[in-house]
Amino acid sequence: MDLATLQTAGRLARLTLNRPDSRNAMCIELLDALHACVDELSGRDDINVCVVMGAGRAFCAGMDLKELLEDPDNPRRLLTSIAELTIKMRDLPCATIATVNRAAIGGGCGLMCVCDFSITHEDAKIGYPEVDLGVCPAVVAPWLILRTGAGRARQILLQGGVMSGRRAHELGLITRLVESVDDLEDATGDMVERLVAAGPIALQATRAWLNELQPADLVEKVRKGAVISADVASGPEAQESLRKLYQGS
Amino acid sequence: MVRLEHHETPDGRVAVVLLDRHEKRNALTPDMLENIRACADHVHAEEDHPGALVLGGVGDVFCAGFDLSLCQEDPLILPALLTRLSETARALRHLPIPVVAAAQGGAIAGGCALLCGADFVITNRDARLGYPVVRIGVSPAVSSTLLQPAIGHAHCRERLLDPALIDGEEALRIGLASECLAKPDAVLPRALELATDLASKQRHALAATKRWLNELDGSENAAQLDGALNASLAITSGDEQRTMLESVWRG
Numbered sequence: 001m002d003l004a005t006l007q008t009a010g011r012l013a014r015l016t017l018n019r020p021d022s023r024n025a026m027c028i029e030l031l032d033a034l035h036a037c038v039d040e041l042s043g044r045d046d047i048n049v050c051v052v053m054g055a056g057r058a059f060c061a062g063m064d065l066k067e068l069l070e071d072p073d074n075p076r077r078l079l080t081s082i083a084e085l086t087i088k089m090r091d092l093p094c095a096t097i098a099t100v101n102r103a104a105i106g107g108g109c110g111l112m113c114v115c116d117f118s119i120t121h122e123d124a125k126i127g128y129p130e131v132d133l134g135v136c137p138a139v140v141a142p143w144l145i146l147r148t149g150a151g152r153a154r155q156i157l158l159q160g161g162v163m164s165g166r167r168a169h170e171l172g173l174i175t176r177l178v179e180s181v182d183d184l185e186d187a188t189g190d191m192v193e194r195l196v197a198a199g200p201i202a203l204q205a206t207r208a209w210l211n212e213l214q215p216a217d218l219v220e221k222v223r224k225g226a227v228i229s230a231d232v233a234s235g236p237e238a239q240e241s242l243r244k245l246y247q248g249s
Numbered sequence: 250m251v252r253l254e255h256h257e258t259p260d261g262r263v264a265v266v267l268l269d270r271h272e273k274r275n276a277l278t279p280d281m282l283e284n285i286r287a288c289a290d291h292v293h294a295e296e297d298h299p300g301a302l303v304l305g306g307v308g309d310v311f312c313a314g315f316d317l318s319l320c321q322e323d324p325l326i327l328p329a330l331l332t333r334l335s336e337t338a339r340a341l342r343h344l345p346i347p348v349v350a351a352a353q354g355g356a357i358a359g360g361c362a363l364l365c366g367a368d369f370v371i372t373n374r375d376a377r378l379g380y381p382v383v384r385i386g387v388s389p390a391v392s393s394t395l396l397q398p399a400i401g402h403a404h405c406r407e408r409l410l411d412p413a414l415i416d417g418e419e420a421l422r423i424g425l426a427s428e429c430l431a432k433p434d435a436v437l438p439r440a441l442e443l444a445t446d447l448a449s450k451q452r453h454a455l456a457a458t459k460r461w462l463n464e465l466d467g468s469e470n471a472a473q474l475d476g477a478l479n480a481s482l483a484i485t486s487g488d489e490q491r492t493m494l495e496s497v498w499r500g
Binding site for chain 1: 450465
């Protein structure tokens, strides 16, 4: 079974995280599958919009923290992969919409913030609880700052925990809020309809120009963030905290 | 006029730095600014240091800004105040633990600039915040390096150029405050509560996160921080400032 799938229909693409029994936690294999999908999509200038979604009961529970413990090389592998994935996603020619059902946590929230739009519902669980677990959200911080501004990003990342979809909307993490999870499909459909009808050249040119206006050192910072996150995740505080979480000792 | 206290609960240890000159609405002297910085350095140097720091002020108003009456006696006091302010805001920002400011009532001029060193700012609805200093010939540029990333270019431009004050709700809206409460008396207790929660987080992860955020938003950019200070210092010996301050003292 593929842990991520890409389907296209006309000018629309759907990228699905497909590891529902682990709430789409990003393990190395899932990240590899996402890379393959995004590589395929990056060559498609006939697509206007890509909807990113999670199969099952969550958009994405974040990085697979259990994998961080399994091999001393894993923190670096996982975080490098997340960094390069987000860089590629921002460079796609098409617009991207994260449709967030129920939860986008940690790295999952990072994946959401790199998309142009994020739609969720009022009681979704959104946030970056890294500092509660001894890990560091450095790799996703540059994307969050672009979304909310540096002041709010500072408060969100230092405070940790998770917040409601409603609160995330107030802070600017979410671009469109709907009442319940059942409304997500319609709200996403409305936006897709508008974007699919747009001129593909105009859409691509606008998106490329907005990317050019980003800080010149953005890619460098995302990569440096991955190194910092990996270093913290490899350290004794994180390893001890994660072992307690998974082994109860 | 500045006190360092420790607030301990089973959930975490918090350092509390309190401005205590309430008869002057905590108006800042060079020594007070130096003392705040010394408190921050002291907390930093403590072995097994507290997990968060609260900066607050005794009385109805967090801080009314510089004590300008001192400048009347000695023209070198204003440059000293600006330099110490810049150093103190940096020291707070560079602490490896989160800093929560409790800004009840008001944070005016230098008081508002102090807030910019904090990671979280709690205020109340009727509080008055801002930089009413161009009207007395003083430049608030010193605050820009930390203020701009916190509230964005447009709001920063408006706040530093327009001497008008804003209320707590507006401060929350533009991101100068992170929380706005109804009652001023609730501000310090809420700051302590938030700081205690922050102190319970994983310490190494929190320090690494804060350091990285500082690098990303320019808080560690010494050249820019110095440039902002120098922009404020450059006009301190000018005729305009002297004349305008003299008219303040004449009432």
